[in-house]
Amino acid sequence: MSRPAGPLRSTGPRDTAGDGGRSAGTAVPPDGTAAARVEGATKVYGSGDAAVRALDGVSVGFPAGRFTAIMGPSGSGKSTLMHCAAGLDTLTSGAAYIGGTELGSLGDRQLTLLRRERIGFVFQSFNLVPTLTVAENITLPIDLAGRRPDREWVEALVDVVGLGERLLHRPGELSGGQQQRVAVARALAGRPDVVFADEPTGNLDSRSGGEVLDLLGRAVRDMGRTVVMVTHDPGAAAHADEVVFLADGRLVDRMTAPTAGRVLDRMKAFDGRRQDHPAGPRDGGGDRRRGGAPA
Numbered sequence: 001m002s003r004p005a006g007p008l009r010s011t012g013p014r015d016t017a018g019d020g021g022r023s024a025g026t027a028v029p030p031d032g033t034a035a036a037r038v039e040g041a042t043k044v045y046g047s048g049d050a051a052v053r054a055l056d057g058v059s060v061g062f063p064a065g066r067f068t069a070i071m072g073p074s075g076s077g078k079s080t081l082m083h084c085a086a087g088l089d090t091l092t093s094g095a096a097y098i099g100g101t102e103l104g105s106l107g108d109r110q111l112t113l114l115r116r117e118r119i120g121f122v123f124q125s126f127n128l129v130p131t132l133t134v135a136e137n138i139t140l141p142i143d144l145a146g147r148r149p150d151r152e153w154v155e156a157l158v159d160v161v162g163l164g165e166r167l168l169h170r171p172g173e174l175s176g177g178q179q180q181r182v183a184v185a186r187a188l189a190g191r192p193d194v195v196f197a198d199e200p201t202g203n204l205d206s207r208s209g210g211e212v213l214d215l216l217g218r219a220v221r222d223m224g225r226t227v228v229m230v231t232h233d234p235g236a237a238a239h240a241d242e243v244v245f246l247a248d249g250r251l252v253d254r255m256t257a258p259t260a261g262r263v264l265d266r267m268k269a270f271d272g273r274r275q276d277h278p279a280g281p282r283d284g285g286g287d288r289r290r291g292g293a294p295a
């Protein structure tokens with residue numbers, strides 16, 4: 001992975017890291033590299049009266065080898081940020097980078113290759129291929145890229161996700177939690193620069209969700225991977241090294257070494273603010289959500 005061009009700046013969120021403001025305003029440590037980042041990211045859906053400013057000048061980096069959670073009220077732009085940072089959607093203005101590669105500079109084919117080779121995805125709905133076995137699902141991105149799987153790495157992954165006995169099963173024969181563990185193994189199989197997870201525990205009970213979060217945490221701490229996760233759940237966010245908070249399409253806060261209690265308290269502050277401004281400041285209150293879970 002190449003290093004980013006320079007130090008990353010946020011749009012000036014408050015610092016709740018409890019580090020005396022040392023890190024306030026910077027999205028990565030001074031000596032850190034960002035596996036992914038956006039600079040001045042703005043995304044407007046629609047036009048004229050129907051325009052929705054889903055992201056409004058967000059600058060944030062997701063440091064390599066760290067687990068970052070993105071939180072914020074419903075409609076605050078979390079999924080849009082993740083999708084634009086991961087090259088699944090394009091920004092209206094600003095720039096998104098994976099390592100040193102600016103996504104806006106890539107053509108469709110190059111972008112597809114970059115997503116395939118350098119990014120892993122975990123979605124709320126697992127998105128496994130039902131006709132393939134667990135083993136085939138795990139190596140699918142590597143096979144699509146025409147690469148040879150690193151057997152040792154894949155075996156280590158299978159071991160970590162605890163599905164060694166199930167390798168020849170189809171997704172339909174697994175529980176939701178097991179399917180999501182397969183999805184995590186698939187996301188990590190090609191040793192991507194960064195894994196983006198969008199509400200990975202949204203469809204799971206708390207025990208299965210906890211197992212998936214432990215797995216994502218181990219991928220970072222034991223395997224040196226980078227994970228960026230969108231979540232509504234303060235308990236899930238507490239598994240991360242850092243939480244970045246969005247509100248109304250802006251980066252408003254960040255918190256290192258989060259606990260569920262501190263994250264919950266921070267989210268409650270958004271609820272209070274909502275009651276003051278129930279219609280929302282950006283789009284006249286029209287709710288054009290894409291079907292994410294309720295906050």
Ligand SMILES: Nc1ncnc2c1ncn2[C@@H]1O[C@H](COP(=O)(O)OP(=O)(O)OP(=O)(O)O)[C@@H](O)[C@H]1O
Pocket residue numbers: 045046052053054072073074075076077078079080081232283286287288289290291292293294295
């Ligand atoms: N395809 C779209 N067309 C129009 N507006 C959209 C579209 N996708 C998202 N939006 C709007 O952009 C804003 C941000 O949406 P986004 O889904 O990124 O928020 P979120 O924080 O992930 O929400 P949730 O937590 O409810 O999933 C919302 O006002 C939403 O209605």
